[in-house]
Amino acid sequence: MTEQKRVFPTPIADPDTEQFWSAAKDNKLMIGSCNSCGEKHYYPRGMCPHCGSSDVELVQSLGKGVIYSWSVLRRAEPPFAIAYVTLDEGPTMMTNIIDCDLDNLKIGQKVELKFSPTEEENGAPVPTFKPV
Amino acid sequence: MQLSEYGFSKHYPRLVIVPRGVVAYKKKKGVVKSMSINGKAYIAGVYEHPTRKAVDKSLAQLHAESALGALADAGLTKDDVDGYFCAGDAPGLGPLSLVDYMGLNLKHMDATETGGSSYVLHVGHAAEAIAMGKCSVALITLAGRPRAEGMATGTAPRNYGSSAPDVAFEFPFGPTVVNMYAMCAQRHMYEYGTTSEQLAWIKVAASHHAQYNEHAMLRNVVTVDEVVNSPMISDPLHRLDCCVISDGGGAIIVTSPEVAKSLKRPLVKVLGAGEAPKHQMGGKIDLTYSGARWSGPLAFEEARVKPSDMKYASIYDSFTITVLMQLEDLGFCEKGEGGKFVSDGNLISGTGKLPFNTDGGGLCNNHPANRGGLTKVIEAVRQLRGEAHPKVQVPNCDLALAHGTGGSLGTRHGSATVIMERE
Numbered sequence: 039m040t041e042q043k044r045v046f047p048t049p050i051a052d053p054d055t056e057q058f059w060s061a062a063k064d065n066k067l068m069i070g071s072c073n074s075c076g077e078k079h080y081y082p083r084g085m086c087p088h089c090g091s092s093d094v095e096l097v098q099s100l101g102k103g104v105i106y107s108w109s110v111l112r113r114a115e116p117p118f119a120i121a122y123v124t125l126d127e128g129p130t131m132m133t134n135i136i137d138c139d140l141d142n143l144k145i146g147q148k149v150e151l152k153f154s155p156t157e158e159e160n161g162a163p164v165p166t167f168k169p170v
Numbered sequence: 171m172q173l174s175e176y177g178f179s180k181h182y183p184r185l186v187i188v189p190r191g192v193v194a195y196k197k198k199k200g201v202v203k204s205m206s207i208n209g210k211a212y213i214a215g216v217y218e219h220p221t222r223k224a225v226d227k228s229l230a231q232l233h234a235e236s237a238l239g240a241l242a243d244a245g246l247t248k249d250d251v252d253g254y255f256c257a258g259d260a261p262g263l264g265p266l267s268l269v270d271y272m273g274l275n276l277k278h279m280d281a282t283e284t285g286g287s288s289y290v291l292h293v294g295h296a297a298e299a300i301a302m303g304k305c306s307v308a309l310i311t312l313a314g315r316p317r318a319e320g321m322a323t324g325t326a327p328r329n330y331g332s333s334a335p336d337v338a339f340e341f342p343f344g345p346t347v348v349n350m351y352a353m354c355a356q357r358h359m360y361e362y363g364t365t366s367e368q369l370a371w372i373k374v375a376a377s378h379h380a381q382y383n384e385h386a387m388l389r390n391v392v393t394v395d396e397v398v399n400s401p402m403i404s405d406p407l408h409r410l411d412c413c414v415i416s417d418g419g420g421a422i423i424v425t426s427p428e429v430a431k432s433l434k435r436p437l438v439k440v441l442g443a444g445e446a447p448k449h450q451m452g453g454k455i456d457l458t459y460s461g462a463r464w465s466g467p468l469a470f471e472e473a474r475v476k477p478s479d480m481k482y483a484s485i486y487d488s489f490t491i492t493v494l495m496q497l498e499d500l501g502f503c504e505k506g507e508g509g510k511f512v513s514d515g516n517l518i519s520g521t522g523k524l525p526f527n528t529d530g531g532g533l534c535n536n537h538p539a540n541r542g543g544l545t546k547v548i549e550a551v552r553q554l555r556g557e558a559h560p561k562v563q564v565p566n567c568d569l570a571l572a573h574g575t576g577g578s579l580g581t582r583h584g585s586a587t588v589i590m591e592r593e
Binding site: 046047048049050051052054055059069070077078079080081083086087088106107108109110111112113114118120121122128129130131132133134145156164166 | 325332333335336337338339340341342343344345346348349350352353354356357360401402403404405406407451452453454455457
């Protein structure tokens, strides 16, 4: 079954995440990086969930990774593939796999970032992934 | 069993682990003293509302009917209640609207919300409050009418509000209950070779029990083939891997030893309780285990028993994979061996080594308010009292466990475990 385009809701930015969604409008996927412990995290936030430091910043991900897990919700209209993708930089993030054969997804499969537009005009796009 | 084996030191580096400890503090010379709830509280009353579709009843009414049912079961009245516990299914501001509706006069209240595990957790919190002398008769209620309201419980994305920090990063991708749990199953299959047929055995066992429950929504005994050939909902979970959607409710009365011993009911003692959240670890996500790997050992330590001592277990069964992962995490089998453990009827009362969910559980009986924790405690109490259906009653059932998961298995959820003994 080929994946059909679906309408993505527009994410609501808050003061904590405004910078992330603004970068998304430039097709950049940002992840959290801690200047204290050096660990990366996702989703980005105002404190490091690993060491507790507030000395965190956004860094750009290259947008390459592998599928950690996936599931096709067959009951949805149209069916779609939710997934967790582990980025080459380390963190695992929730996303959708697009431009794919929904019957041929595999854990460990290589995927790359492709932003998908969202329903509101001028709304930030969301980071989705397609098979390499 | 070492708690460090369960990753405690890794995720909770500052937590002081105290054997059998609920309240712990460090003295100057590093001597750790602990208090325990073991033996300090009893479950004196339980009630499962018989409705499965409550078009003609309000939510508050279902809570109140459940409360009155449990009080009658215990031989108490509402005027005896001095502690009240409820969770997110309660209408109104925390516990206040229902306290108002039922006209309760209280010394203690607690509206801790951890999804479907809340009510298992509440048993532990009620025992703590009783042990500390804050109350002596605690009432816990649950109710909901998702069926009457036509809620797409499993397949509609859940949105906890835009101020929840994870929502913007997840809601656009359509996380529902079923596809979130499905991703746990998918990863478990990948890492451990678990099969759909093995998961199906969990539903088969539940259906064997449900055939004797006149209130159960699904009373037909099903086969492994029927489960794996039912329609795919969200890979790899089939329709029969999913629990039912039902209206209903239930209530539990937890009392002090003095009150319990003054009543004419069998004595069900709370031996131990454990609770733990599991989260996404900042993106170091691991979908193959649940918070039961922390809440379980805490409860077993406090109860001074081990998994193999359990004669019966109520295990939250929102989906078949939920049961399998929790059984592993609670220590009933090794990690990754859950598929083998549940196969060939090992969970069927009278046949298997670990009878589970003898009321049919969420998979066949009911899942009131889309929350299965409270009914897990109820059936464990029935087993300990010898009041389960004769066809599924475990002989000499003197030790039982009830466990709940609330939220998303694998990522954000609350886990709660309670161990009880027939005195």
